[in-house]
Structure formats: structure tokens, C-alpha cells
Amino acid sequence: MTHGNTGHWAGHGGTALVERDREQKLLRDLLNGLRGGPSALVEIDGGPGSGRSALLNQAVTLAGRAGVRVVTAHASWEESALRYGIADQLLAALGRPDDAPPSDSDDTVIVEALCQVFLAAARVQPLLVAVDDTQWADPHSWRWLRSLARLLPDAPMMLLTTRCGVLADGTHDPLEPGSSTTGRTVARHTLTPAPLSAAGVTELLTRAHGRPVDPAFGTAAAHAAGGNPTLLRTVAGRFARHDWPPAADHLPHLVDSVAEAFRERAARTAAALPAELLDVLRAIAVCGQDGTPDMIAALTESDGTDTARAVARLAGTGLLTDGDRPAFHEPRAAEAVLAGLGADRREQLYARAARHAHRAAVPDSGLTRMLLAAHVVGATWAVDALRREAARCRAVGDLRAAARLLHRALREPMAPASRAKVFVELSAVVLATSPAASDRHLRSVLLTRADASAGPSWVEAAGLLVTRGDVVSVQPLIARVLDHTDVNAQDRAALRALYWLAEHSQRGAEHELDRPAVAALPDLPAEPAEAGVAAWHCALRGQDIDRTRSLARTALAPAARDTTPPAAQLAACQALLLTGDFAEAQAALVAILVRAQRSGTRPTAGLALIVEAQAALHQGSPEAAVTSLDRAQHVMPPHCWHPMMAPAPAGLRALAHLALGDVATAERAVEGVRPAGAESGLAWAYLLYARGRVRLAGGQGGAALADLLECGRLLLARQVANPVLLPWRSAAAAAHGPAGRGGPAADLLAEERRLTRVWGAPDNIDQGLRYVAEVALRTVRTAKAPAVPPAAPSGRGLTVAELRVAIPAARGMTNRAIAAELSMPLRAVELHLAAAYRKLGITRRVELARALGPLGRKSR
Structure with missing residues (x-):
């Protein structure tokens, strides 16, 4: 005999069931009373894993003790089409297989003959006929069992059946006892095993493990498994295999074990369900907690009444939550139910569910969950929902989920301008984990062929690439976009400004024949973006301080804030730092930083904080500079910057700590900073200057001089002559050591003074530079x-x-x-x-x- 559910596993050879005393007493009394009392008709009805078979097994044991003969059979789905399959099992168990009527006999003859065989056996010795899982009984055997039930008053017999109501399709009429002709009555009972309580779960696990169970663990197990004995048995077995004690510190293993047990049960249940129930269960798995009865009915193409009846039956599986919107307790169980579908059918089912969810105004979280598993639906609403949910995930810090949603959105057909927006959003989401991928997505924006409606996305992508420091690859891409005739005037000016901002950071990065020619910036640009970059160029050259101020203010005017790329405005802020207009620069930086933080634009926020640190250093506040750099590092960790930009924050940090007199920390800041490909960028000049100053402070005059002169070479190659940016000449003069009048040190100091006068620096800057020069000059003139x-x-x-x-x-x-x-x-x-x-x-x-x-x- 084979039983489907073998019990609650008392463990270590024990046979007592947990929290089943009432049921066992009833079975014992009925079996003991068969000789002189009534016959009995007992049905045990319960969901999967509830312990139906365990009670049947216990009844078999009790029958042996009561001197009752036992015959058993087990119905199965595989044999549900086998004619008289259960009857043949019971005849074999009775030891009278040869008494089976010929198979070609009339069904009425066969039923009557079988009934007489079992009645005769019961009259010799009280008989227990036990049949497990009758929901799978073949129709012919069930007809015979119904006849045998009507004849129970004629002999001392108990007919005991178990049934999983959720799996039963309702085609079998119930068993009913007949009227008595002998004066013998029939006791009829239906037993429904209840879930185990927390105390019962603790007792079951204690027996299973042979050791005391932590009460907290028992309570958690009862909640996680819903008091289901078979699930708990599976969990206990897994714990035993891994030698995990049933204690509170193993609760993560408990959660995982229960989830795996639910998955296994769901797979077995799905394999046993009739097609109409399986379709409903799959619809529930796809819809999740967002599935209304109407959605489930639409997916299964059935009416509401049939769906409600199916849902009610499926509730008995123990896999689903209660309420108007049933869903799986455990996601792994839902996955197991869908595993039988091929990938294409599964994606189609999710796509259909998503369409119904959209019409039912299901929240984005539920709708996009379906879209993530669906094939392409080809609808604008799908892209919009995926983008909205990605923005929500990004706002709460779930960047991985946001990236999945945006990748899925890119699978949908959409207008080129919309695709460019999605690429920009995706670049921001993946920046922290994969900066190279972030840049790749931004480059994809600039490679997208579209009409002028994509202009804002082109500008944003180019600005972010420049801000992060990827100035080499962005120039030919900007030139390619500018070659489009349909770029509007404002976007064209912004792109041209970003092109020349990148060009100044890395001159000659691409051969001019490799890209369309880009017009130079006007001498007096009216567009704010061009004015901001032009102001920075003027400031770097150290010429015309008044023009520099005017251009920078044009770029930072309130009317220009929403239309000017942040990269161009940050260039204008840096120009104002060199003119000594710190208050104006600081106010503009605050505004840029607020907008960047609201939009979640990390590169802009990071660069704004770096410029803020520069402002603090220019104003003699190294503590404030360190604070700004710390904030910048939080927003943009070092790995997030492009190698061309990465040296700048390290160099500024070293200068700040040097100003605080902390040479050791300054040395650590510049130690080993050499990102591949950064040596030719403008940011590298900051690091060279800082490292030269650090080495000078440490008494390494020769190494300091080499760094400072290389810094000067890089700056001069980019026509950067303004000594206010990085006064490398006076520092190099000090690094020369003692020398006579007219030597290299004196020449450097004289040139720095001349350039300072040409620039027309404010008194506070001019005095500071002159003092550095004086100190260096005194050092070289006398030992x-x-x-x-x-x-x-x-x-x-x-x-x-x-x-x-x-x-x-x-x-x-x-x-x-x-x-x-x-x-x-x-x-x-x-x-x-x-x-x-x-x-x-x-x-x-x-x-x-x-x-x-x-x-x-x-x-x-």
C-alpha cells in the first residue's frame, strides 16, 4: 500500500499524532464498537499537507488493536481512468483477487458481486475498508463504493475515505449510508484536520529533532508554515540534514526552508490539478496581489461564477492568501506553478495580464511587475509606467530595480526622442555601480537619430559626460549632433558651448578630420550657455576681468537657470572665483546644487561641491573645503568620476589639508592617484600642483619642482595663464632653492607678478600671491x-x-x-x-x- 501523506512525523519511532486527540478517540470508539455497535462511514477532508493520510494510517493501527480486519487502497491521478482500479486493490488486500467478476460483465452485476464479497468478509470479522485520496477515484470504483456505503447496515464494517476537497472536481456524488433492514445503524462523520497551533508546532519539532525547541522558533515556524504538518515535516527534515538546531539564530534558514517547501508543494499541486483549476492558479500567480476577480476571469476566459468557485476550491491548497484578491503566500510557489509553461506562453500570459491591469488602473508597482515578465506589448502606456516606477525606485534608493525597469522599457518600441530620455534616466541609475555603462548610455543618446524634440536629451547627455569628465569621446559625438540641421537655436548653442568646454579640458583629443567642424564661440555670446564657457576661457587666459564677470553673470542670470546646462553654469561659477566675486559664485553654486539634488543628478551635484571646495580654498577656509569634498565624495565616490576628472578632488583635498598644516593627510590624498588616461587632462594639473606643494612642504625640492613645472606645461598648453587658478610659478620658485638674482626662480616670480597685474586681481588675491612670491624670493636670495x-x-x-x-x-x-x-x-x-x-x-x-x-x- 502506498500513502500520499504519511503523517506529522512524530520522530524517533513515535506514532502519536500532534493535536489530533479528538479525531483519534472518535476513530478508536467507532472501531471498537463495530462488533456490537453501529457500522461507520467516515470521511477525512482537508487540504494538501493537512494530515489526512496520517489519520488514515492511525485508523489502520487502531483497527489492528481492536481486532478489526483492514483492507486499504490508494487512488491516484495516474490510475483515475483505470476501470475498477480501487476495487481491484481492495480485493487483492482482502486476499480474494480471484473473486473479481469478469471484466466483460455488466456494471450492475460487477457492483453487486463486489459488494457481496466484502459484506461476506465483514460478517466473518469486522472490516475496515480504507481508501486514500478518493478525489482521484475512477468512476466505476466510486459507483461501487457508493453502493457499499448504502449496504453498511448489513454488516459490521467501517468505510473510511480521505479526500482533498481542493483537488476534487465535484463529478462524484457523495457517499450516503442506506436504510437499515437488520436493526444495525450507521455512524457518519466528517473530519477536517485543523492547522497546528504554535504549541503543537513546537511539540512536533521537538519530537522530530529529539531536543527542546526554542519557543520563539516554534512560534515563527507556526506562522511561516501556517500550521501545516507536512510543510513542517519538510522543514524539520532539511534542518536535520544540515544539522541546524531549531533556535532563534537560525530563523533565516527557517524562512528559506519554508519557502522551498511551499515551492515543492506548489509544484506537486500544480501537477495534480485539473486543467480549469490550474489555469486559475496560474492567473493568480501572474496577477499577484493586484489580481481582481474580473482580471482572473478575463485571463482564464471564464465567467465570474466559475472563477469564484475555482478560487474557493484553490483556497484549500494552503498556497494562497485569504480575501477578495488571492495571492500566493510565497513567491517561489508562484514561480513553481508557472514553471510548467514554456517561456513564450508565460510571457504572453504576463502581457495579457498587464493589459488588463492597465485597464483596471492597477498601481504602477503591480503593473510593472507584470511588464517585467511579459513580452513586448507595444504600447506607450507600458513605457510610461515603467519610467514612473523606475523614478520611484530611484527616489527610495533601489537602483537595481530602477535599472531593470528602464532596461525593460527600452525593449518597447518608442519614438527616438523618448528612447533618448530613457537612456539618460538609465545612465543616472547605473552610475554608482557601473560608471562605464553610464557613459555608454549617454553616448547612445548622442548617437540617437531623432528630430529636434530630442534636443534637450542631447544637451543633457553631453553635459553629463562633460561634467563627469568623459571629454574625449563626447566631442565628436556633439559635433555629429550639431551637424543635424533640425537642432533648434537654443540647443545648438548649448551643445556648442559644451563642445568647447570639453575641448579646453582635452585639446586636440580627436583629429579635426574625424568629426564635422564646430563653429567657435562668439566673442560676445548672447546665449547663456556660451557665455558661461566663454567666461571660463577668459578667466583661464587671465585676460579682461571685467568681461569675464559680465559673461559669467549672463550665464548665471535667474532667467537662464532652467535652460543653461549645469556644466556651463559651473564653468561660470569657477570664473567668478578667479575674479574674486565669491558671494556671487557661492549663491549660484547653492542654486545649482539644490537643482541637482532634486533631480538626482549625481555628477552635477558632485562637481558643484568640488567647485564649492575651490571657493572655500580661495577664501582661506580649508575646513569648509574639506567638508565640501567629503560631501562630494558621498555623492560621487572616486570610482564614479571619469579618469580624466578623478585627480581634481584628490588634489583639492591635499591642498585643503596642507592649508590646515596636516602634511601627512595631504600626502595620503595624492599618494598613488594616477587613473589611466588622466595625465593629459586639465584635472591632472590640479593634482600635479597639489603634489608639488606637498613635496615642497616635505622637503623634497627636486620632486616638487618637477611636478610644478609639469603642471605649468599642461596649463600653458591649454593657454591657461592666470596665476590665480594655480600659482605654480611662485611654488616652483620656492622649489628651486637658493639662487642668485636673475635666476629661474626670480624669472618665475616676476612673470607671476606680471600676469597678476594683467588680470587685475582684487587686492586680497593679489596680496596673497605677492606674499607667496616674497617668501619664495627671500628663500632663493639668501641661505x-x-x-x-x-x-x-x-x-x-x-x-x-x-x-x-x-x-x-x-x-x-x-x-x-x-x-x-x-x-x-x-x-x-x-x-x-x-x-x-x-x-x-x-x-x-x-x-x-x-x-x-x-x-x-x-x-x-
Whole structure:
């Protein structure tokens, strides 16, 4: 005999069932009373895994103890079409297979003959006829069992059947006892095993493991498995195989084991269900918690009544949640139910579900879940829903989900301009995990052939590539887009500005014959984007400070904020830093940063914070610079920058820590920074200058000089002459060491002074640069330290930031007045003054004027 469900697994040879005392007592009393009491008709009805077969097995054991003869049979789906299959099993168990009527006999003759065989056996010895899983009984056997049930009053017999109601198709009429002609009655009972309680689960697991079970684990197991004995048996078996103790610290294993058990049960259930129920179960698996009865009915092409009846039957599987919208308790179970479908049929089913969900206004989370598993639906609403849900996932930080949604959106047909937007969105989502893929998506935007409606996406993609530092590949792509005749004037100006911004960062990156020619920027551009880049070019060349201010203000005007690429506005902000208009630059940076944070544009936010750090350094606030750089690193970790840009934040960090007197941290900031391909970019000049300053502070004059001169070469190759950007000449002069008048150091200092005058730098910048020059000049003119040295005993001079604080202090200004004048925190003024005292070898404020020499005297 084979049984489908063998019980609750008492473990270690035990036979007692858990929380089934009432059922066992009833069976025992009925079996013990067969000799002199009534016959019995008992049906055990329950869902999969509820323990129906375990109770049948227990009845077999109790019958043996009561002296009742037992014959058993097990119906199965595979034999459900076999004529009199159950009857033949029971005849064999009775030991009288030869008493079977000829197969070609009339059914009425066969039924009557079979009934007489079993009645005769019962009259000799009380008989238990037990049939498991009668939902699979063949029609001929079921007709005979119904006849045998009507004859139960004629002999001491119990007819015990088990039935999984969810699997039964309702084609079999119920078993009914007949009227008594002998005075014997029939006791009729239906048993429905209930789920185990938490205490029952704990007891079952304790027996299974042979050790006490943590009560918290038992409660969690009861909740996870729904009190289903067979599921719990599977879980206990898996724990035993892995030697996991049933304790609270193994709850993750419990959750995984229950999920796997649900999957296995769902696979077995799906294999056994009739087609109409399986179709409904698959529809529920596809729709999930968003499936209304109407949606399920539409997917199965049945009416609402049939669907409701099917759902009610499927509730008995224990796989589904309760309520108006049934769904699977466990996603793995849903996957198992759909596994029998081929990939194409499964995708078609999901696509149909998505269409119904769209018409039913299902939320985007549910609709897109269906779309992710569906084949192409070819509808605009699908793309819109996928993009909206991707934006929501991105906002909550689930970038992986957002990327899946946008990749799926790209499978749908759409207008080129819409496809370009999706590529821009996808680039932002994958930036943190795959910067190279992010750039690839942006390049795809610029390669998309479209009409002028794609202009904003072209501008955004080009601006993001430039901002992140991918200036080499973006130039020919921008030139290709500009070659389109249908780009509108505003977008054309923005693209041209970005082209020349990239060109200045990496001159001659592509041969001019490899791309269409791009018109140069006008001398006085009216378009804000072009004005911002032109301002930066003027500032770098160190020519016409007033024109630079005017151009930068055009780019940063309120009316230009929403139409000018952030990269061009950030260039304008950097130009204002070199003109000394810090307040204007800072206000514009705040506005750019707020917009970038709202839109989630990491490269723009990161670069804005880096420029903010530059502003802090120019104003002598290295602490604020470090804070800005820390924020930039959070927004854009080092791996997110293109190699062409990566050296810049490292160099600025080194300069900030150097200004704070922390040479060791400054050394670590520039140590080993050499991204492949970065050596020819403008950002590399920042690193060379910072590394040269760090090496100079560490007494490595030769290495410092090499870095600083290379920095100068890179800058001059790009026509960057403005000493306010990176005063490499005075630093290189100091690195030359002692030299005579007219030597290289003096020439460098003289050239720096000349360029500063040409630029027309404000007093605070000009004084700082002149002080650096003076310190370097004194160092190279004499090897003997002055009585009041302008540098610390180590030979390190004051930083520009320290000088900007020390000069007004020497001239009589209070710390608070200096802080107000320089827009600097009072604490920063105090720290810079303390550092200046230490480096100059003085201890009192009154000594500052003498230590600084001419710079410390009041101007006349």
C-alpha cells in the first residue's frame, strides 16, 4: 500500500499524532464498537499537507488493536481512468483477487458481486475498508463504493475515505449510508484536520529533532508554515540534514526552508490539478496581489461564477492568501506553478495580464511587475509606467530595480526622442555601480537619430559626460549632433558651448578630420550657455576681468537657470572665483546644487561641491573645503568620476589639508592617484600642483619642482595663464632653492607678478600671491635666515589662506572684523592666525607687522 501523506512525523519511532486527540478517540470508539455497535462511514477532508493520510494510517493501527480486519487502497491521478482500479486493490488486500467478476460483465452485476464479497468478509470479522485520496477515484470504483456505503447496515464494517476537497472536481456524488433492514445503524462523520497551533508546532519539532525547541522558533515556524504538518515535516527534515538546531539564530534558514517547501508543494499541486483549476492558479500567480476577480476571469476566459468557485476550491491548497484578491503566500510557489509553461506562453500570459491591469488602473508597482515578465506589448502606456516606477525606485534608493525597469522599457518600441530620455534616466541609475555603462548610455543618446524634440536629451547627455569628465569621446559625438540641421537655436548653442568646454579640458583629443567642424564661440555670446564657457576661457587666459564677470553673470542670470546646462553654469561659477566675486559664485553654486539634488543628478551635484571646495580654498577656509569634498565624495565616490576628472578632488583635498598644516593627510590624498588616461587632462594639473606643494612642504625640492613645472606645461598648453587658478610659478620658485638674482626662480616670480597685474586681481588675491612670491624670493636670495623669519624653522611658508588673515591682523584689524571682511568663520580666522604664528616663529600679534615686512604695513 502506498500513502500520499504519511503523517506529522512524530520522530524517533513515535506514532502519536500532534493535536489530533479528538479525531483519534472518535476513530478508536467507532472501531471498537463495530462488533456490537453501529457500522461507520467516515470521511477525512482537508487540504494538501493537512494530515489526512496520517489519520488514515492511525485508523489502520487502531483497527489492528481492536481486532478489526483492514483492507486499504490508494487512488491516484495516474490510475483515475483505470476501470475498477480501487476495487481491484481492495480485493487483492482482502486476499480474494480471484473473486473479481469478469471484466466483460455488466456494471450492475460487477457492483453487486463486489459488494457481496466484502459484506461476506465483514460478517466473518469486522472490516475496515480504507481508501486514500478518493478525489482521484475512477468512476466505476466510486459507483461501487457508493453502493457499499448504502449496504453498511448489513454488516459490521467501517468505510473510511480521505479526500482533498481542493483537488476534487465535484463529478462524484457523495457517499450516503442506506436504510437499515437488520436493526444495525450507521455512524457518519466528517473530519477536517485543523492547522497546528504554535504549541503543537513546537511539540512536533521537538519530537522530530529529539531536543527542546526554542519557543520563539516554534512560534515563527507556526506562522511561516501556517500550521501545516507536512510543510513542517519538510522543514524539520532539511534542518536535520544540515544539522541546524531549531533556535532563534537560525530563523533565516527557517524562512528559506519554508519557502522551498511551499515551492515543492506548489509544484506537486500544480501537477495534480485539473486543467480549469490550474489555469486559475496560474492567473493568480501572474496577477499577484493586484489580481481582481474580473482580471482572473478575463485571463482564464471564464465567467465570474466559475472563477469564484475555482478560487474557493484553490483556497484549500494552503498556497494562497485569504480575501477578495488571492495571492500566493510565497513567491517561489508562484514561480513553481508557472514553471510548467514554456517561456513564450508565460510571457504572453504576463502581457495579457498587464493589459488588463492597465485597464483596471492597477498601481504602477503591480503593473510593472507584470511588464517585467511579459513580452513586448507595444504600447506607450507600458513605457510610461515603467519610467514612473523606475523614478520611484530611484527616489527610495533601489537602483537595481530602477535599472531593470528602464532596461525593460527600452525593449518597447518608442519614438527616438523618448528612447533618448530613457537612456539618460538609465545612465543616472547605473552610475554608482557601473560608471562605464553610464557613459555608454549617454553616448547612445548622442548617437540617437531623432528630430529636434530630442534636443534637450542631447544637451543633457553631453553635459553629463562633460561634467563627469568623459571629454574625449563626447566631442565628436556633439559635433555629429550639431551637424543635424533640425537642432533648434537654443540647443545648438548649448551643445556648442559644451563642445568647447570639453575641448579646453582635452585639446586636440580627436583629429579635426574625424568629426564635422564646430563653429567657435562668439566673442560676445548672447546665449547663456556660451557665455558661461566663454567666461571660463577668459578667466583661464587671465585676460579682461571685467568681461569675464559680465559673461559669467549672463550665464548665471535667474532667467537662464532652467535652460543653461549645469556644466556651463559651473564653468561660470569657477570664473567668478578667479575674479574674486565669491558671494556671487557661492549663491549660484547653492542654486545649482539644490537643482541637482532634486533631480538626482549625481555628477552635477558632485562637481558643484568640488567647485564649492575651490571657493572655500580661495577664501582661506580649508575646513569648509574639506567638508565640501567629503560631501562630494558621498555623492560621487572616486570610482564614479571619469579618469580624466578623478585627480581634481584628490588634489583639492591635499591642498585643503596642507592649508590646515596636516602634511601627512595631504600626502595620503595624492599618494598613488594616477587613473589611466588622466595625465593629459586639465584635472591632472590640479593634482600635479597639489603634489608639488606637498613635496615642497616635505622637503623634497627636486620632486616638487618637477611636478610644478609639469603642471605649468599642461596649463600653458591649454593657454591657461592666470596665476590665480594655480600659482605654480611662485611654488616652483620656492622649489628651486637658493639662487642668485636673475635666476629661474626670480624669472618665475616676476612673470607671476606680471600676469597678476594683467588680470587685475582684487587686492586680497593679489596680496596673497605677492606674499607667496616674497617668501619664495627671500628663500632663493639668501641661505641665511633673517632675524625674524618669514617662514617657520622648517622652511615652510605661509599658505595664501593664512596670509589673507595675517595681513589685515598685522594692520590692526580684529579677528571678528577679518572674519566679516573675508566672509569666513571666526574659528577659521583664529586657526589661520595660530598657524601663521607658528610658522613665522612669533608668539604675539604685535610681532606680525615686523614678521610680514612690507605686507604688514598699512598702505598709504
